């Protein structure tokens with residue numbers, strides 16, 4: 001009934017485990033892009049085996065948060081701890097070797113390399129663990145058949161799947177997923193998120209970013225909403241109403257800064 005490992009769907013195992021420490025802990029994180037304070041005092045704790053979703057409008061700071069966890073931005077203040085160790089200043093490659101692996105927004109495959117060559121990139125910084133290229137091929141049969149095809153020739157959904165495969169081959173302990181659904185048709189998005197239970201069953205923990213709130217609510221055990229670099233909501237999906245989520249997402253409650261989510265980044 002409640003087998004933690006065989007994950008039927010995300011929300012079912014929604015209880016935050018109070019057994020043991022968080023796998024990932026972010027404390028009072030402040031990150032700047034030049035003058036822009038992109039993250040302003042963000043804290044979160046991700047426990048082993050959960051799917052923790054960061055939601056928020058375009059420009060809210062979601063990617064900045066994920067990239068800082070991966071080591072791609074150096075915070076102005078605050079800390080990132082992974083498995084009890086301070087990793088705030090650790091280079092991204094070393095973080096990946098410890099098991100913090102990201103699927104970046106926009107997939108970032110090497111389009112002129114084949115499917116298998118892209119998977120080999122993940123293999124090059126792999127930790128020991130259950131995931132191998134062979135295991136990825138077992139999960140996604142089509143990838144084996146098209147292993148020699150250039151990824152630039154694949155559909156968006158296929159490319160996203162290869163990007164996930166590349167991350168899995170590195171044997172992450174926490175998998176960071178930035179906007180898997182970006183630019184994909186809803187049916188493809190469903191298929192990609194449908195893989196999550198199988199991935200979680202191998203013992204992974206997932207921290208994901210999603211602009212599509214209903215998608216996040218469907219898969220996450222915990223949601224964390226950002227607005228202009230600040231936390232506006234943190235909850236289990238079951239404990240919030242759609243109105244509360246909407247207010248947090250658009251900043252409708254309390255604060256009158258109802259500026260529409262624009263591109264930002266203007267000097």
Ligand SMILES: Nc1ncnc2c1ncn2[C@@H]1O[C@H](COP(=O)(O)OP(=O)(O)O)[C@@H](O)[C@H]1O
Nearest residue numbers: 033038057058059060061062063064263264265
């Ligand atoms: N490399 C960068 N240089 C300057 N500004 C950036 C950079 N990356 C992001 N930003 C700005 O930081 C803010 C947060 O961006 P981002 O984290 O990408 O948001 P999200 O992923 O939620 O859309 C935005 O205003 C964006 O324009």
Ligand SMILES: [Mg+2]
Nearest residue numbers: 062063105179
């Ligand atoms: Mg983003």
